[in-house]
Amino acid sequence: MKSIQVKKQYSIKLSKLTVLSGALLLSLASAGTLRAGDDAAAPKKEGKEVAAITEKPAPLPLHEIEGNGGVFATLSAYLVNPPRNGEIVGRPAIGFSLVGLGHGQNLEAITITETPWERLELGFGADILQLGDLPGAVKAAAGADIAQNVGLYNFNARLQLLKEGEFNQKWLPALTFGTHFKYNDATTSLNNALGGALHNIGITKNDGVDFTLYASKLITFLPRPVLINVGGRATESAWIGLLGFSNSYEFVFEGNVVVFLTDKLALAGEYRQLPKGLYTPIGNLITPESNWWTIDAAYVINKNWTVAVGYGNFGNVLNHNDSGVWGVTTKYEF
Secondary structure (H helix, E strand, C coil), X not given: CHXXXXXXXXXXXXXXXXXXXXXXXXXXXXXXCCCCCCECCCCEECCEECCCCECCCCXXXXXXXXXXXXXXXXXXXXXXXXXXXXXXXXXXXXXXXEEEEECCEEEEEXXXXXXXXXXXXXXXXEEEEECCCHXXXXXXXXXXXXXXXXXXXXXXXXXXXXCCCHHHCCCCCEEEEEEEEEEECCHHHHHHHCCCHHHHHCCCECEEEEEEEEEEEEECCCCCCEEEEEEEEEEEEEXXXXXXXXXXXXXXXXXXXXXXXXXXXXXEEEEXXXXXXXXXXXXXXXXXXXXXXXXXXXXXXXXXXEEEEEEEECEEECCEEECCEEEEEEEEXX
């Protein structure tokens, strides 16, 4: 009976989040261009110069699934929708992502970011993982009832230490440091249902903190612009936190390359290394973590709205190997 109540609770949460995202995404604005920062010519009024108005940049980067500026699963040192034209506070951006893992396992994410100052991005991501046939496998193997869904809530703060080309140094990349607090609302109940098995294998907490450092550089001397994003992460999160958190940290690498084929269409490839020693696997029920890679295509619909589709390999996901996953993500900037 307890697991049925938990299932209903998570279903209600997910429905509310999805309805909220859909309502906010209905208001769209007119068409835009690729790169940010190009000033319009300064108009003159009665012989006096009027300050140039900066065109709204294209709605890039995207939201990655944990609520940061990036692609699907990796980040960028660029911040989402920063203030422009003398604004003190930037405008928010919202997004929705769906990743189909197979075997009835799907990951849905509702994301929102706000960049209150030019160098600070605040983000939130609510990730709901549907466990598919894992509860049935656990029931058959251990006689325990577990919830059908796991909720992971990410609270992010990212500070841009350096802007790209700052101090008149064109070679200088953007550099951004991030702190990411994560809370899993199912780790404790899952551990209790399994008689303490998660604690025994090293998953001892339902919350944790990741730290990231990312560098981004736009290459412009090629036939088309190419953006390179490279980062490192100190993490105590098992399967990005969807399984829970350990008491120790591992350092992993991640990054992506984005090629702008046109002013509206971009192709990206990303790679994310996941930690290998945070927990001890449990047979075929909880398998070792695998590194992720994806290939993505993003299209800028207008100045406010971007959509992207992707295909990738997530390897071992809990009790299955998901070598072919697909995903779709969209983001709207106000």
